[in-house]
Amino acid sequence: MPKIDLSQIEQTSTTGYPPPFNEEVAGRHYRRLGPALGLTDFKVSEVMLEPGAWSSQRHWHDGEDEFLVMLEGEAVLIEDQGRSVLRAGDMVAWAKSVRNGHHLINETDQPCRFVCFSGGEVTWGEYSDIDMQFHADGRYRRKDGTLY
Amino acid sequence: MPKIDLSQIEQTSTTGYPPPFNEEVAGRHYRRLGPALGLTDFKVSEVMLEPGAWSSQRHWHDGEDEFLVMLEGEAVLIEDQGRSVLRAGDMVAWAKSVRNGHHLINETDQPCRFVCFSGGEVTWGEYSDIDMQFHADGRYRRKDGTLY
Numbered sequence: 001m002p003k004i005d006l007s008q009i010e011q012t013s014t015t016g017y018p019p020p021f022n023e024e025v026a027g028r029h030y031r032r033l034g035p036a037l038g039l040t041d042f043k044v045s046e047v048m049l050e051p052g053a054w055s056s057q058r059h060w061h062d063g064e065d066e067f068l069v070m071l072e073g074e075a076v077l078i079e080d081q082g083r084s085v086l087r088a089g090d091m092v093a094w095a096k097s098v099r100n101g102h103h104l105i106n107e108t109d110q111p112c113r114f115v116c117f118s119g120g121e122v123t124w125g126e127y128s129d130i131d132m133q134f135h136a137d138g139r140y141r142r143k144d145g146t147l148y
Numbered sequence: 149m150p151k152i153d154l155s156q157i158e159q160t161s162t163t164g165y166p167p168p169f170n171e172e173v174a175g176r177h178y179r180r181l182g183p184a185l186g187l188t189d190f191k192v193s194e195v196m197l198e199p200g201a202w203s204s205q206r207h208w209h210d211g212e213d214e215f216l217v218m219l220e221g222e223a224v225l226i227e228d229q230g231r232s233v234l235r236a237g238d239m240v241a242w243a244k245s246v247r248n249g250h251h252l253i254n255e256t257d258q259p260c261r262f263v264c265f266s267g268g269e270v271t272w273g274e275y276s277d278i279d280m281q282f283h284a285d286g287r288y289r290r291k292d293g294t295l296y
Contacts, residue, residue, distance in 0.1 A: 001248075002225065002232040004239045033215075038243035041213040041267030042190045046239075065189040067181075069217045069263060071237045077150065084150040088236065089219045091152045091194075091263065095186035100149075115217060115239065119189025119267055 001037070006046060009036045017057065018140055018148040021130060027053030027106075033115075042119040049075060049106035049113075057130055058101040063123035066094040066116060068104075073112025075104040080128070086114075096120055101128030149185070154194060157184045165205065166288055166296040169278060175201030175254075181263075190267040197223060197254035197261075205278055206249040211271035214242040214264060216252075221260025223252040228276070234262075244268055249276025 009031045015022050027050030034044050047055060058078060070090045077084040077092060079102045086092065086104065094102055106112045124135045126143070133141045140148045157179045163170050175198030182192050197203060206226060218238045225232040225240060227250045234240065234252065242250055254260045272283045274291070281289045288296045 001241065002227065002229070003234055004241060033239075033241065037241040038246075039213040039215065039241055041244070042215075042265065044215055044241075044265075065187040067187065067190075067192055067265070069219075071217075079150065081150070086151055091181075093149065093152060093181065093185040093187055093192075096189070098186075117190065117192075117215070117265055119187075 004033065004037065006031060009033060009046075011048075016138070016140065018132075021057055021127075021132060024054040025056060027051070028055060042117055044115060044117050046071075046113065046115050048111055049104065050111055051106055051109050053106050055104040055114075055116075057132065058103040058128040059125055059134070060094070060099050060101050060128070061096050061118070061120075061123075061125040063096055063125075064118045064120040065096050066118045068092045068114055068116045071113040071115060073106070073110050074108050075106050075112045075114070077102060077104055099126070101126070152181065152185065154179060157181060157194075159196075164286070164288065166280075169205055169275075169280060172202040173204060175199070176203060190265055192263060192265050194219075194261065194263050196259055197252065198259055199254055199257050201254050203252040203262075205280065206251040206276040207273055207282070208242070208247050208249050208276070209244050209266070209268075209271075209273040211244055211273075212266045212268040213244050214266045216240045216262055216264045219261040219263060221254070221258050222256050223254050223260045223262070225250060225252055247274070249274070 030047040070086045080100045126133045178195040218234045228248045
């Protein structure tokens, strides 16, 4: 197929995060490209962050490798060791099971966009800065195992 | 980890294509990012094409989904239905088993760069414009099954 026409793929802003953890991602708008394009071997999403929005709560994955390519604008990547500014063409990889939480924040006054990939198996993972884990059943739990 | 420093990852220009099919990819230089970054759930490579270079012989995959993000410069995507110009930020997806051969050619006088992803299982695939197939054993064959 020729180059992807993003305007033809549905954009969504939903999140399963329980309040108040959903607030920081309210300005995150994304398209799941894999289902729209017939891809099943890995997941790929195009994500737009409004000024101030977060890509996610800061997290790491037990079972899935992740890779991100910055497309437009600027975002700050935050990890255990600090901050990195990402601009168009910059790329980041997160190997599964590495317990170094990561997320992006758009600290500018313009939208930014990136595309992110993941593969492997959803097992579980943890959020670095809040009392929350995600699990293969799609439910969010506190770190003592109780459900939200 | 912070953003990827490509200068720290080995670049190669090798190909297993038998002559004369190797000639068009002599100006293709790539880095396999997955092994360098500890990713195993999908393959990802950064590719630079010198002016005139091809990304590959035009091909399709039986068992692997592919996805490409253009990073810099300009290339022409060639498929059964014709040509598409790709520039920084453009993206293309190729679902496995779709017998529509594709490759990129740098027709400009400047280098171009892209990153490409693949997942799934290497089974076999075919080259659209030449008498060649690739197979899971890593060998190239003519379309009558004889080895190169």
